[in-house]
Amino acid sequence: MAASGTLYEEKRLGVLDGLRGIAVLLVLWYHVWEISWLPAPVSWLQFVPETGFVGVVLFFFLSGFVISFPFVRSAAGQRSSPSWSQFAWRRFTKIVPSYVLAIVVAYAIGYAQVQRFADTVPDLVTHLLFVHTWFPERFGTINGVLWTLAVEVEFYCIFPLVWLAFKRTPWITAGAMMLMAWAWRAWMAHCCMQTYFASYEENLPGYLDIFACGMIAAYVYVNSGDRIRNSRLKLAAPVFLAAGTFLLIELLWNLFGFRMADQWQGVWQIDKRPLLGLAFASIALGALFSPRTLQLLLDNPPLRFLAAISYNLYLYHQLIARELLRLRIPSYVGDDPHYDPLWQVRYTQIAFTATIAQAALVTYLFERPLLRLPMPQLRALRAAWAPSRNAEARSSKPRSQ
Helix, strand or coil: CCCCCCCCCCHHHHHHHHHHHHHHHHHHHHHHHHHHCCCCCCHHHCHHHHCCCHHHHHHHHHHHHHHHHHHHHHHCCCCCCCCHHHHHHHHHHHHHHHHHHHHHHHHHCCCHHHCCCCCHHHHHHHHHCCCHHHCCCCCCCCCHHHHHHHHHHHHHHHHHHHHHHHHHCHHHHHHHHHHHHHHHHHHHHHHHCCCCHHHHCCCHHHHHHHHHHHHHHHHHHHHHHHHHHCCHHHHHHHHHHHHHHHHHHHHHHHHHHCCCCCCHHHHHHHHHHHHHHHHHHHHHHHHHCCCHHHHCCCCCHHHHHHHHCHHHHHHHHHHHHHHHHHCCCCCCCCCCCCCCHHHHHHHHHHHHHHHHHHHHHHHHHHHHHHHCCCCCCHHHHHHHHHHHHHHHHHHHCCCCC
């Protein structure tokens, strides 16, 4: 399900598609607002675009949920155990081809070459190995949004070990992940606030608590689902949905009020990032157990469509938005269009339309065909390789005189 970019294989999990669609909308609005400065339609909503980067945290929560979900179901005896080879293949086909294509496009149009600290060979090596976030000068090169892919892939790599512990002691493992994440952020703030805090805090250790929240939410959904659905506990689901939504809004308001502080985005999350994970878990579980009429707030065609194209929308949205400004699309008079309300509106409309259209094309013409490729069978590969190996062996034998 995670590999396909959608969770709609089971209708009751469609609400997670809705959350994925909301996450990518938040990030898109945030980065377009950074360029356009277009105010929110009503002033009290201004906190939404200015804190929209929290959509990335929601992405990590959803990743923790969806990659652990089939394994949790297997441990609960509901499904057969997924193979690790299939896990690796699906992660590879979902992440790597589109990621490499985005890098190629960034270089082909000259976007990567003009980024701060751009250096082609180190940039390519570190990005293709998904370790660029560990090198501060490589963190934002090629395409600034690619840092999240390093965090995702690194978590995929350690997930077998995480699952080994989580399967035995889920709550203790999740608690340990949360403690490690908080300790990492606090240590970074203590040692490196004026140097590397902004980049190192965004590495995988700093997000282990969010992945843990997603894993625990999947665990609760699988292991307590039938008991909740068949009892009066299901009546509390809308309350959890509303409480999680209220908590999230309160957190974003609080974050918005902190925006004048030094390095506000990272500093605020040192202690409060787990609360974001709690809010996401409450929303997800509350929606999953709520009546269908409430689920439709998230599980609807527009949000499912955005969820389906979310990966490629995320990969290209900032690049397209910045290129539109560089190319003066739409046109404007003078050197600074930010005080022209008409330009702000037109630019925002074009940026949203162009990024969504581009993401749909790449998703359905490039990503989806690759996702349908069957996993290579090692036995077949060995059989195909054996004849050529035997031929080489025969050709290397000395001929008789």
